[in-house]
Amino acid sequence: MVVESQEIFKEFKEHSVAEFFKKNRQMLGYSGPIKSLTTTVHELVTNGLDACEAAGVAPDIYVKVEKLGTDHMRLIVEDNGPGIPKKFVGKALGTMLAGTKFHKFRQSRGQQGIGGAGVVMYSQITTGKPARIVTGTGEGKVFETHLSVDTKTNQPILTDEKEYSGKMRGTRIEVELKGVLYQKGEQSPDEYLRRTALANPHAKLTYIDPDNLTTVYDRAVSKIPPIPKESQPHPKGLETDDILSYARTASARSVKSFLETSFARMSAQKAKEIESRVSFDMNKRPQDLQWNEAEEIVKAIREMTFIAPPADCLVPISEDHLEKALKNVLQPEFFKVITRPPAVYRGGVPFIVEVSVAYGGKSGKAINAEDPTSERMEIMRFANRTPLLFDAGGCALTKGVQSIEWKRYDIKADVPITVLVNFTSVYVPYTGAGKQAVADEEEIIKEIRLALMDTGRQVGRYVSGQRKRYEREAKKKMLLRYVEPVAEAIADLTGANVKLAEKKLLHVVETKYSEFNEEAEGGDESNGSEENGNGKQEEDD
Numbered sequence: 001m002v003v004e005s006q007e008i009f010k011e012f013k014e015h016s017v018a019e020f021f022k023k024n025r026q027m028l029g030y031s032g033p034i035k036s037l038t039t040t041v042h043e044l045v046t047n048g049l050d051a052c053e054a055a056g057v058a059p060d061i062y063v064k065v066e067k068l069g070t071d072h073m074r075l076i077v078e079d080n081g082p083g084i085p086k087k088f089v090g091k092a093l094g095t096m097l098a099g100t101k102f103h104k105f106r107q108s109r110g111q112q113g114i115g116g117a118g119v120v121m122y123s124q125i126t127t128g129k130p131a132r133i134v135t136g137t138g139e140g141k142v143f144e145t146h147l148s149v150d151t152k153t154n155q156p157i158l159t160d161e162k163e164y165s166g167k168m169r170g171t172r173i174e175v176e177l178k179g180v181l182y183q184k185g186e187q188s189p190d191e192y193l194r195r196t197a198l199a200n201p202h203a204k205l206t207y208i209d210p211d212n213l214t215t216v217y218d219r220a221v222s223k224i225p226p227i228p229k230e231s232q233p234h235p236k237g238l239e240t241d242d243i244l245s246y247a248r249t250a251s252a253r254s255v256k257s258f259l260e261t262s263f264a265r266m267s268a269q270k271a272k273e274i275e276s277r278v279s280f281d282m283n284k285r286p287q288d289l290q291w292n293e294a295e296e297i298v299k300a301i302r303e304m305t306f307i308a309p310p311a312d313c314l315v316p317i318s319e320d321h322l323e324k325a326l327k328n329v330l331q332p333e334f335f336k337v338i339t340r341p342p343a344v345y346r347g348g349v350p351f352i353v354e355v356s357v358a359y360g361g362k363s364g365k366a367i368n369a370e371d372p373t374s375e376r377m378e379i380m381r382f383a384n385r386t387p388l389l390f391d392a393g394g395c396a397l398t399k400g401v402q403s404i405e406w407k408r409y410d411i412k413a414d415v416p417i418t419v420l421v422n423f424t425s426v427y428v429p430y431t432g433a434g435k436q437a438v439a440d441e442e443e444i445i446k447e448i449r450l451a452l453m454d455t456g457r458q459v460g461r462y463v464s465g466q467r468k469r470y471e472r473e474a475k476k477k478m479l480l481r482y483v484e485p486v487a488e489a490i491a492d493l494t495g496a497n498v499k500l501a502e503k504k505l506l507h508v509v510e511t512k513y514s515e516f517n518e519e520a521e522g523g524d525e526s527n528g529s530e531e532n533g534n535g536k537q538e539e540d541d
Helices: 005-011 017-023 033-054 086-094 115-127 189-199 240-248 255-262 268-277 291-303 319-329 396-402 442-494 498-512 515-520 523-540
Strands: 060-069 072-079 131-137 141-150 155-165 169-178 204-208 214-217 334-339 343-345 349-359 378-383 386-388 417-425
Touching: 017 115, 033 060, 033 072, 033 115, 033 169, 033 189, 033 386, 060 189, 086 115, 086 131, 086 141, 086 155, 115 131, 115 141, 115 169, 189 204, 189 214, 189 319, 189 378, 189 386, 240 255, 240 291, 255 268, 255 291, 268 291, 319 334, 319 349, 319 417, 334 442, 343 442, 349 442, 378 396, 396 417, 396 442, 417 442, 442 498
Parallel strands: 060 204, 378 417
Antiparallel strands: 060 072, 072 169, 131 141, 131 169, 141 155, 204 214, 334 349, 343 349, 349 417, 378 386
């Protein structure tokens, strides 16, 4: 039976982005009861931190998870940011792909304008209830409403709107969630907030868990990170379609001036060099640029050299702040922090890698919760200061850490070590909309390896020295147990004074296992020299 095309296309419909994500919510991180709960915390806390920093306010974030049933929770997140103007509440939290960040070429935690609306939508499709929003801009008025998302049209629905007098400055969001599970562990809200405190030492976090236990992470530093400067795209990262898209909205009168004013590191001299390499007149209007002409521009750019993109659009945690955060949260015996110089991937996207390796204290993680001594290496991944708790196996940050042969630095798998990697960029190449793993980019993995080889050598020397001290101390204690009986035996055989023999034996043991002898025998120094050699060989490989 042949079916006519009119019959086939009778059911042809257009779908909104909200409806798409409603059916594919796993793409936003809502897959599984544990992950879904942590994802909602992640999205709202991230929005709160971004809002506070944009307003130049030291973040004070309040998070409460209440248990309403076996798989039924209420989540409350409140920040002290600038608040949301009344007319933007619906768009900001009830419309997918709407926000202030996507079109800007600078670092930010959120990028797509999906997170807040995704939480509101997930709440309504699991409980049938809207989110409660309370916000104030500090101008004497507080706006309160119930908010849901019309998934058919990707438009917000505001009900029970109220406006009243009040001094509130910030935003409070309350949502109910079903099909979620609270469970302490590596992927819990508890761990997410612990890691958030590490990467954001300027923030104060107050967390009340479902057992009504309160945890407060105080600020380790008082200085708020500067706001990253908005930059322009670098020529080396451009594709043909990018050139045409920018050209359509350009205010410049010619293609030549359009190139000079629209892209970073594009001087008049560089534009003139491009002009010498293309076959068309670059005095034409940018809007008249054709595909084949844009291809010529891209080809010319690929054949030219440009200065690396400016890094003032990036604000990493900083070594000083990260050191204070480590002391505040992990309290390690020893640690090392390294920030690599700015680099680029995909030809023109700037990024910075920060790593730290911490030993002892609260570093590492227990294999057996009932045995605190059963430690192993812990890997903490961050992108633009945001913890990545899921999809570790497919993440470039994990692969960078695992590519290091830690045994070369005398660091074994059973020592209390925490390896922290923070990737900072204007554009994080996430593997999915859930934003939990960074794509494999050769340049990113290379920078992580270089930073970890440096920190690994230094921490390895300390760990090796500590182990040698422990072994020497154990030998010393063992020998000291035999001093008295050996002294008595010597006295019986030679007729010497027992006390004198015991004193001389004690002196021999103390001298043999003194700190001076340890250094003289090569102890830490020989180990450090050997590890430096190994580390250099690994880098050369």
